[in-house]
Every structure is written in structure tokens, then in C-alpha cells.
Amino acid sequence: MDIRQLAYFVATVEAGTVSRAAARVGVAQPSLSQQLKSLEDSLGVRLFDRLPRGMTPTEAGRALLPRARRILAEAADLEQNLKRESKSTAGILAVGAIPTIAPYVLPHAIASVVEARRGCEVTVREDLTENVLEALLDCQIECALIATQPDDDRIAFEHLRDEELVVVAPASMRWASAELRLTDLRDQPTISLHEMHCLGRQVDVFCELRRLRPRVVCKMTQLSTILKLVSLGLGVSVVPEMTAAVAREPGCAYSRLRGERPVRPLGIAWRKGRRRSAVAMNFATAVQGLLASDRLRMR
Amino acid sequence: MDIRQLAYFVATVEAGTVSRAAARVGVAQPSLSQQLKSLEDSLGVRLFDRLPRGMTPTEAGRALLPRARRILAEAADLEQNLKRESKSTAGILAVGAIPTIAPYVLPHAIASVVEARRGCEVTVREDLTENVLEALLDCQIECALIATQPDDDRIAFEHLRDEELVVVAPASMRWASAELRLTDLRDQPTISLHEMHCLGRQVDVFCELRRLRPRVVCKMTQLSTILKLVSLGLGVSVVPEMTAAVAREPGCAYSRLRGERPVRPLGIAWRKGRRRSAVAMNFATAVQGLLASDRLRMR
DNA sequence: TAGAGTGTATAGGCATCACCTATGGATATC
DNA sequence: GATATCCATAGGTGATGCCTATACACTCTA
Structure with a gap:
């Protein structure tokens, strides 16, 4: 399975016939037919019902469609925009948190740091675990509040509490x-x-x-x-x-x-081998205090 | 650019040397070297700094890393899980809404329908626009509250209000x-x-x-x-x-x-060509009334 | 009903590409 | 200086994606 096969697949679903899809993507119809068969073989599912006047996607074909579109969109975006991915880490405190922790912990922890360090610049990234860990590895954030043990050797997980x-x-x-x-x-x-x-x-x-x-x-x-x-x-x-x-x-x-x-295990994820800034340590301490207090415990 | 090249790229970043990465992915080192060069040519950016003892990713390489990982994860998930995408539409009222509308509109609209139709089963899907529209096309939900005009001919967008x-x-x-x-x-x-x-x-x-x-x-x-x-x-x-x-x-x-x-344009998305159930029409009417009222307007 | 048009699949041939081994050049280590 | 490690280049081979040609099935129209 490769990106081109997915593009052929999507074109065929959208066009409704192999012939029209082939014209769209600029290959011969038999080539497209072969590639679709190859994709079906490699995925182990039949993707289309062949009708006299075209093809309609099967259940599996319909399930594949949004995912194929997503992959194609990502790949296209990559080819068009990769050069614009230059980043400079802005701010002094750059942290991440997942959506099921952020609204309950971040406001108090950040308030605590900002109060202790006037003028401190704060950058916050709220996103799913996978994404905040990626931001961590990419040096976009310095630490991340998560609720699972990461299985990546480059990440240290400081467990705070269950x-x-x-x-x-x-x-x-x-x-x-x-x-x-x-x-x-x-x-x-x-x-x-x-x-x-x-x-x-x-x-x-x-x-x-x-x-x-x-x-x-x-x-x-x-x-x-x-x-x-x-x-x-x-x-x-x-x-x-x-x-x-x-x-x-x-x-x-x-x-x-x-x-x-x-x-669920609550903790802070750090990039191994990287220095931890004083302000990030302040933040971590504030989070720790908060999790140890009664504030986040149910009465 | 194809999926295999991305896999080679990720392996090289993680291994730190072409030789080790080649051993990991099971090809010869010169082949991997060539494919990385090919990827750099097709993307138009240099992805690695070549050092005497390995390679480190450039800024562009580091920007590519999470995205390549995402594409590879999607592709792997696809190959492993496509067969499990069978769904049966459960319930009588099956609606979707995006997270920036759901908490403000759904509770009242659903309460209104449930009050008028005792025993009505409700299925709700809260997800991003792309995903609720996919659920709509897959017949998992009957309509969806969204805030953008979809560009899919199979979807009718009933515009309610800006x-x-x-x-x-x-x-x-x-x-x-x-x-x-x-x-x-x-x-x-x-x-x-x-x-x-x-x-x-x-x-x-x-x-x-x-x-x-x-x-x-x-x-x-x-x-x-x-x-x-x-x-x-x-x-x-x-x-x-x-x-x-x-x-x-x-x-x-x-x-x-x-x-x-x-x-932003608020509206309801429907799958063209499908019958609209009475209970879904009730829901749409309740949403319409709600959006027309002062309840969702700022004082 | 016959012919034309539309549609998918199969076969065979050719060009391209991904892979291999062999080799060269550079750097680091002992 | 010898050895080891590392990436890049060159040339050869097999696999693959593409092409044209063809076969078969179905639908539509005169």
C-alpha cells in the first residue's frame, strides 16, 4: 500500500468509474484497475462492488475513504508547506497539557508561577497526548502534563499520583x-x-x-x-x-x-538529556503541590 | 515522496546513522542513503546535517518528523484495522455536533426532543467537522450541527444563522x-x-x-x-x-x-438523498428555535 | 434485434525505479 | 599507521508501474 494507490482509490470513489478516475489522475484505465486490485490484495478487503456502470465502495471502502483522504491531505500539506516549519521557541515557560487535565490544573499552576515570576512569558499547548509528546520531542515545549506512561525512551515520566x-x-x-x-x-x-x-x-x-x-x-x-x-x-x-x-x-x-x-497515572513528561529551566521546575512544583492538596479531590 | 521513504526517514532520525537505520528497516545502507536523497530532492529541503559519526536532522527534518510519524501511524492503523469498520446505527435520534457548538446547543435541543418524545433513544457524536461529516456519510448519524459550509456534493447544508x-x-x-x-x-x-x-x-x-x-x-x-x-x-x-x-x-x-x-455560519448538515426522520426534524426545529432566541446571544 | 457506446479485467511489452554488491573518500580511534 | 565506522557514488539486476491491445459484459438507441 502506498500513497499513490490511496490517491487512485479516492479518485475512483469520487469519480464513480475507473475510466473517469484514470482520466483524472492521468494514467491508463488498466493501470488504475490493476493498482486498485493490488490495494485490495494488500489490505485483504474488497473495496468496491463492480457494477455494469461503474463501481460503488463497499463498507470497507467507505471506511477507508476518510482515512485515505486524511493521509493524502497530510502528504500534500507536507510537500507544500514543509519549508515553513521553522520555529523559534517563544516564551520562557513552555508547557503542554492534555484536555482532560488542562482546565483543572493549568489555571492554578500557571497563576502560581506568574505570581512568583512577574513578567514571565507563558506558552501553553493543549493537545492530545501523542501531540504534546511530539511537541516535547521537537523542543516546542519543555514539559507536559499527561496521564499515561509514555513508551518512548527519550521521555522521562515523573509520576506524581494515581x-x-x-x-x-x-x-x-x-x-x-x-x-x-x-x-x-x-x-x-x-x-x-x-x-x-x-x-x-x-x-x-x-x-x-x-x-x-x-x-x-x-x-x-x-x-x-x-x-x-x-x-x-x-x-x-x-x-x-x-x-x-x-x-x-x-x-x-x-x-x-x-x-x-x-x-489513571498523573505525571509530568520531560525530554531526557535536556536541561530543566528554573521556571519549568517552579511550574512542576506548583503542579505537584496542587495534586497533593485537597483542591482536586472530591468531597 | 512515498510512505516507504517516510519510514526510512523516521528510522534514520531515530537510529542516528544511516547504517543502523538500514539494518533496522532491512535494506542496504546505500539504498537507504539514496532514498533519503530522493526524499530531500522531492521535498526541496535538506533534511539532515551529515556528520562524521552519523546524521542529525535539520530544522526542516525535525519539522517533518512528527508529520511523518503521523502518516506512518495512520497507514499502519489502516492496514491492521480496516476490517473492523463495520457499524450499525443504533438509536432513533442520531446526531452529531462539533465541540465549539455542542456544549451550548445540544443540551437544550436534546432536552426539548426527549421531553416531547418519551422513550426516544438518543445517540450523540461530538467530534471535529471532518469526522462528523464522515459519520454522516457513513450513515452513523442522521444530521450534524456544524459551522462551515461543507464542500461535498453529497451533503446538504441547511444554513440557520451567521x-x-x-x-x-x-x-x-x-x-x-x-x-x-x-x-x-x-x-x-x-x-x-x-x-x-x-x-x-x-x-x-x-x-x-x-x-x-x-x-x-x-x-x-x-x-x-x-x-x-x-x-x-x-x-x-x-x-x-x-x-x-x-x-x-x-x-x-x-x-x-x-x-x-x-x-461563522451555523447550520445543519444532512446526507442528500436520505429520508429525514420525524424525530430528527424535531431536533432540527428545536435547534432552529434555540438559535433564533435570545438565549444564545450576548447581552 | 443489431450495433454502438461504456465499463472493467487480463495479457504482454517496455521504461523506470528500488534494491543489491563493490568501491571510494572522510573521519575517529587505538 | 592501521583499523573501524560512516556516508556517498557507480553499475547491475529484478520488480513494478506504466502503456497499448484485447476480451467480455452490460446498457442504450435506432
């Missing part, structure tokens, strides 16, 4: 006890966090290991939206304890799970 | 007038929304067209985090009017821009 994940349900809902068993959640409609986030994947893994298959009715990309939908009674969810401690959503109630509790 | 974008600044900040000129923002530290979101890109385009280069100090992926950082005094930002209307962040103040104002 944070518990708790259940959030509509306040109007009545549970049998203050702490929940996992089985209490079995038939509840569930609002899940998109698997683009580590947290979403961590919750999935926790459930799978215990044979719980949630009935997912909503899939969101922001914890704040999850809370709003829960407060509407649309379902239950699992969120970090710091969300319960900081967010003020009147229609939501939080419960701990009984027995073995799901946790 | 929404104004407003400036949010720390409440403690003093402006010369109630409405701001664009030049008022010229030297302010700016907290921008990541370009993964349409909104982030729309704001970028608006500024570029008027020769305004914001001094970006923070880049976030959630509007709620932006508001928190603004309230800390870290900078100003541009957010949708509905954010100003709904979010309660005590340290933030909102202003309109004078003259030609930035707007």
Missing part, C-alpha cells in the same frame, strides 16, 4: 448505596469519552478487563459536554476525580466505585 | 471603548484555538485578511480552557457569541468588534 476515576450520574438518580459496584452500571445508558483521548481508552480497558460492555449512547470529545448531557439525564459516565472536584454542574452527582478502583 | 465571533479579555482589562477595533488587539498576547477546529481556522483567516498577526502565547483545544486562561490574565481570544452567552467565567469580559465583524 488519580481515581469516578462515576457521574444525574443528580436525580437513586443508587442503592453511596459507593457503586461495577454491576450497578451494567444496563445504564453511557456517555463515553472519545477514544482519541487516553482517558477514553483507559476507561474502555478497565471495563473490558471486567467484562462490562457499556451501552454507549453518546460519544463526546470534551468532559464538559459529557457533564451537561449527564445533568440532562441522558446517561452516566466515568470521569476523573479532578473533574468532580472542580466542575460545577448542578444536575450531576459523583460516586466512587467500590472494590478495585479505576485510576 | 453567528458573530466576539473578543474575550480579562475582566480587569480596560479598553478605550465598548466596541473594539481590530487594531486594539494588535499587541495583545493571544490565546488561540487549535487549527484542528474550523473555528480556529476561521479566526486565522479573518486575521490574515486584515493583516493582523496575533501574538499567540497559548494554543488550546477547548474553548472552556481558553476562558480559564483568559480569566487569569494570560491573554485575549476570539470566541463564538454563544460561548459568551452561556459560559459563566467570572474573570472574563466580552466585547464586540466594530466595523465588519467576524462570523
Whole structure:
């Protein structure tokens, strides 16, 4: 499978026939036909239903389409824009954080640093784990607040604490006890966090290991939206304890799970072999103090 | 440029020498050397500084690294997981919304539908525009709330309203007038929304067209985090009017821009040629009513 | 109904490219 | 000075992507 085959594939889906697609991409029809077959062979799936008047994508073909488009767009962007990727690290404190930590930790930690160091320039990058770690390796940020152990030798993970994940349900809902068993959640409609986030994947893994298959009715990309939908009674969810401690959503109630509790490891990622600036150390200390305090713990 | 060359490139950066990288990827060193040169030629940039004991990536090489990794990861995921892309549309009301609309519109619109139709099952997908449109084309959702005109012939865009974008600044900040000129923002530290979101890109385009280069100090992926950082005094930002209307962040103040104002088009996307269910029509009507009301307008 | 047009797949040939081994030049180390 | 390590260049070979030609199937029109 290579980029050209993906381009041929997309052109064929869009054109509806191999002949028209071949004209578009500027090769002969039999060549395109062969390349499509080659792609099907290498992926092990049939991508098209062949009809007398053209071809329509199969289910697999339709699943491939957005992904092929994404790869092609990235490659095209690369060829056109790589020269503009010169960066100068601006600012003095350059940190990253993932979206399921940033809104709860960053404001206080940054306020603390800014107060101690007047005039300090702050650069913040909020993005998914993979992206903040890349920014870290690219020297765009100096450290990153994440909630998973990275598996890259170039990154040092300073583990600060394991944070518990708790259940959030509509306040109007009545549970049998203050702490929940996992089985209490079995038939509840569930609002899940998109698997683009580590947290979403961590919750999935926790459930799978215990044979719980949630009935997912909503899939969101922001914890704040999850809370709003829960407060509407649309379902239950699992969120970090710091969300319960900081967010003020009147229609939501939080419960701990009984027995073995799901946790996520909170920590700071650093690029190995690089000097740590004093201001970044201040930031790390502020984060550490915050995580050790009661401020981010659920009552 | 093709995927294999990118894999060779990444292997070389990670190994630090062509010889070791060649051993890793299983080709001869001269072949790898040639392919790297070929990649440099096709991209028009030098990717490595050649040292006596290995090679280090140039600035351009370092910029390419995360992007090459992304493309390779996507391609690998594709080859391994394409067969698992079978979906069944569950539920009766299946809608999508982008993260910069969902928290402000979805709760009320869904509550309205659920109240009118007891027992109605709701499936919600919150994701970036590209992804909700893909879910729409894949028949995973029936309609989607978005803020841009899609350029896909298979999608009908029902335009509901142009929404104004407003400036949010720390409440403690003093402006010369109630409405701001664009030049008022010229030297302010700016907290921008990541370009993964349409909104982030729309704001970028608006500024570029008027020769305004914001001094970006923070880049976030959630509007709620932006508001928190603004309230800390870290900078100003541009957010949708509905954010100003709904979010309660005590340290933030909102202003309109004078003259030609930035707007984003709000609407509902539908898959052409597909029947619209009654419950989806109810939802669309509820959204329409909500957008027409004062509830999502800034005072 | 026959012929024309449209569409995909297969076959064979040719040019290009990715790979190999061999070699050269530069630098570092002992 | 000899050896080891490193990247680049040269030439040869096999694989691959491309071409044209052709076959087969289906649809449409006169």
C-alpha cells in the first residue's frame, strides 16, 4: 500500500468509474484497475462492488475513504508547506497539557508561577497526548502534563499520583448505596469519552478487563459536554476525580466505585538529556503541590 | 515522496546513522542513503546535517518528523484495522455536533426532543467537522450541527444563522471603548484555538485578511480552557457569541468588534438523498428555535 | 434485434525505479 | 599507521508501474 494507490482509490470513489478516475489522475484505465486490485490484495478487503456502470465502495471502502483522504491531505500539506516549519521557541515557560487535565490544573499552576515570576512569558499547548509528546520531542515545549506512561525512551515520566476515576450520574438518580459496584452500571445508558483521548481508552480497558460492555449512547470529545448531557439525564459516565472536584454542574452527582478502583497515572513528561529551566521546575512544583492538596479531590 | 521513504526517514532520525537505520528497516545502507536523497530532492529541503559519526536532522527534518510519524501511524492503523469498520446505527435520534457548538446547543435541543418524545433513544457524536461529516456519510448519524459550509456534493447544508465571533479579555482589562477595533488587539498576547477546529481556522483567516498577526502565547483545544486562561490574565481570544452567552467565567469580559465583524455560519448538515426522520426534524426545529432566541446571544 | 457506446479485467511489452554488491573518500580511534 | 565506522557514488539486476491491445459484459438507441 502506498500513497499513490490511496490517491487512485479516492479518485475512483469520487469519480464513480475507473475510466473517469484514470482520466483524472492521468494514467491508463488498466493501470488504475490493476493498482486498485493490488490495494485490495494488500489490505485483504474488497473495496468496491463492480457494477455494469461503474463501481460503488463497499463498507470497507467507505471506511477507508476518510482515512485515505486524511493521509493524502497530510502528504500534500507536507510537500507544500514543509519549508515553513521553522520555529523559534517563544516564551520562557513552555508547557503542554492534555484536555482532560488542562482546565483543572493549568489555571492554578500557571497563576502560581506568574505570581512568583512577574513578567514571565507563558506558552501553553493543549493537545492530545501523542501531540504534546511530539511537541516535547521537537523542543516546542519543555514539559507536559499527561496521564499515561509514555513508551518512548527519550521521555522521562515523573509520576506524581494515581488519580481515581469516578462515576457521574444525574443528580436525580437513586443508587442503592453511596459507593457503586461495577454491576450497578451494567444496563445504564453511557456517555463515553472519545477514544482519541487516553482517558477514553483507559476507561474502555478497565471495563473490558471486567467484562462490562457499556451501552454507549453518546460519544463526546470534551468532559464538559459529557457533564451537561449527564445533568440532562441522558446517561452516566466515568470521569476523573479532578473533574468532580472542580466542575460545577448542578444536575450531576459523583460516586466512587467500590472494590478495585479505576485510576489513571498523573505525571509530568520531560525530554531526557535536556536541561530543566528554573521556571519549568517552579511550574512542576506548583503542579505537584496542587495534586497533593485537597483542591482536586472530591468531597 | 512515498510512505516507504517516510519510514526510512523516521528510522534514520531515530537510529542516528544511516547504517543502523538500514539494518533496522532491512535494506542496504546505500539504498537507504539514496532514498533519503530522493526524499530531500522531492521535498526541496535538506533534511539532515551529515556528520562524521552519523546524521542529525535539520530544522526542516525535525519539522517533518512528527508529520511523518503521523502518516506512518495512520497507514499502519489502516492496514491492521480496516476490517473492523463495520457499524450499525443504533438509536432513533442520531446526531452529531462539533465541540465549539455542542456544549451550548445540544443540551437544550436534546432536552426539548426527549421531553416531547418519551422513550426516544438518543445517540450523540461530538467530534471535529471532518469526522462528523464522515459519520454522516457513513450513515452513523442522521444530521450534524456544524459551522462551515461543507464542500461535498453529497451533503446538504441547511444554513440557520451567521453567528458573530466576539473578543474575550480579562475582566480587569480596560479598553478605550465598548466596541473594539481590530487594531486594539494588535499587541495583545493571544490565546488561540487549535487549527484542528474550523473555528480556529476561521479566526486565522479573518486575521490574515486584515493583516493582523496575533501574538499567540497559548494554543488550546477547548474553548472552556481558553476562558480559564483568559480569566487569569494570560491573554485575549476570539470566541463564538454563544460561548459568551452561556459560559459563566467570572474573570472574563466580552466585547464586540466594530466595523465588519467576524462570523461563522451555523447550520445543519444532512446526507442528500436520505429520508429525514420525524424525530430528527424535531431536533432540527428545536435547534432552529434555540438559535433564533435570545438565549444564545450576548447581552 | 443489431450495433454502438461504456465499463472493467487480463495479457504482454517496455521504461523506470528500488534494491543489491563493490568501491571510494572522510573521519575517529587505538 | 592501521583499523573501524560512516556516508556517498557507480553499475547491475529484478520488480513494478506504466502503456497499448484485447476480451467480455452490460446498457442504450435506432
